[in-house]
Amino acid sequence: CNMVRLLEGMVKRSFSTGSVDRPRVRHSDANSEILLTRQHQEFLEDRKRMSKKVQAIYLWWHKPVIDQELLQSLPNLKVIANSGVGMDHLDLKLVASFGVKMANAPRAVSSSTADTGMALLLASARRLVEGYHIAMSSGMEYSEADFLGVEVTGATLGIIGMGSIGYKIALRAKAFEMNILYHNRTRRKEQEEQAVGTTYCEKIDGLLQRADFVMVVVSLTPQTHKLIGKREMELMKPTATLINISRGAVVDQEALVTALQTGVIRAAALDVTHPEPLPRDHTLLKLKNVIITPHLGIKTDKATYMITEEAVENILAALNGLPIPSEVLPS
Numbered sequence: 208c209n210m211v212r213l214l215e216g217m218v219k220r221s222f223s224t225g226s227v228d229r230p231r232v233r234h235s236d237a238n239s240e241i242l243l244t245r246q247h248q249e250f251l252e253d254r255k256r257m258s259k260k261v262q263a264i265y266l267w268w269h270k271p272v273i274d275q276e277l278l279q280s281l282p283n284l285k286v287i288a289n290s291g292v293g294m295d296h297l298d299l300k301l302v303a304s305f306g307v308k309m310a311n312a313p314r315a316v317s318s319s320t321a322d323t324g325m326a327l328l329l330a331s332a333r334r335l336v337e338g339y340h341i342a343m344s345s346g347m348e349y350s351e352a353d354f355l356g357v358e359v360t361g362a363t364l365g366i367i368g369m370g371s372i373g374y375k376i377a378l379r380a381k382a383f384e385m386n387i388l389y390h391n392r393t394r395r396k397e398q399e400e401q402a403v404g405t406t407y408c409e410k411i412d413g414l415l416q417r418a419d420f421v422m423v424v425v426s427l428t429p430q431t432h433k434l435i436g437k438r439e440m441e442l443m444k445p446t447a448t449l450i451n452i453s454r455g456a457v458v459d460q461e462a463l464v465t466a467l468q469t470g471v472i473r474a475a476a477l478d479v480t481h482p483e484p485l486p487r488d489h490t491l492l493k494l495k496n497v498i499i500t501p502h503l504g505i506k507t508d509k510a511t512y513m514i515t516e517e518a519v520e521n522i523l524a525a526l527n528g529l530p531i532p533s534e535v536l537p538s
């Protein structure tokens with residue numbers, strides 16, 4: 208618990224001091240020495256000084272590149288604990304080949320990320336962002352017809368990926384009286400029973416054809432890269448909305464631009480893009496039927512604490528040679 212508070216305090220201090228003036232936060236006592244670094248470049252510099260001692264890396268957010276050179280320079284490294292659920296920024300096989308364990312934090316992030324998904328769904332359905340801009344620009348007349356949205360109650364939500372986040376989305380959607388379909392590599396009977404009324408679609412196509420809202424929640428892997436492409440968008444209803452809270456590369460962004468411009472689908476709401484952020488002149492930033500948020504996913508005060516707690520649990524287990532609660536194995 209002390210370690211969790213210590214690390215959480217360091218993360219918060221690093222955020223509040225900003226990355227420019229005081230990017231590094233240090234702690235050292237009889238039992239531990241911790242250095243928190245915000246920028247990739249500083250991470251590389253710091254590791255040169257600390258390399259012999261480093262036993263654990265807590266990856267807060269996705270930045271530092273863990274490559275062969277880095278792994279070779281850290282002979283005592285035992286574990287890399289990630290602050291989120293997605294591990295696509297790590298070469299799992301490479302890390303494992305150095306005998307280093309890996310862990311993520313699914314328990315901590317599922318609620319906050321599911322909330323982000325629902326917030327995007329509602330905002331897109333009810334054209335909140337367009338409405339916000341009109342309301343905030345003085346002197347514009349409102350006309351009711353301008354903001355005709357889509358009714359969420361009774362609509363069909365298709366969830367692609369029924370992990371811990373997908374399940375939390377199903378629970379939330381149920382409270383909005385939505386019909387829920389899901390697709391997952393393996394059927395999740397337990398989740399179906401708990402989130403009463405979710406229907407499994409063995410084939411993704413059936414889900415795409417029936418859903419009014421398609422929410423993408425899968426991890427990015429070679430198998431899910433561009434999982435939602437031109438063909439998949441063409442299967443969707445022209446009135447449907449695509450919501451992506453997983454990784455930008457799971458959706459073929461060029462195909463998405465065309466689909467949004469030509470009315471193949473109604474709208475998109477994206478917490479993730481490829482790359483992040485998008486270049487200023489990217490077409491997606493100019494389309495009215497798109498909402499983009501800056502990968503807000505997990506970011507809440509409570510999740511920040513819980514993520515650190517889960518990471519510390521994982522780190523301590525690894526350092527003590529115990530089973531790691533959220534261990535991630537290379538597939």
Ligand SMILES: O=C(O)C(=O)CO
Nearest residue numbers: 291292293316504505
């Ligand atoms: O948990 C993660 O990996 C996320 O990116 C949540 O947005």
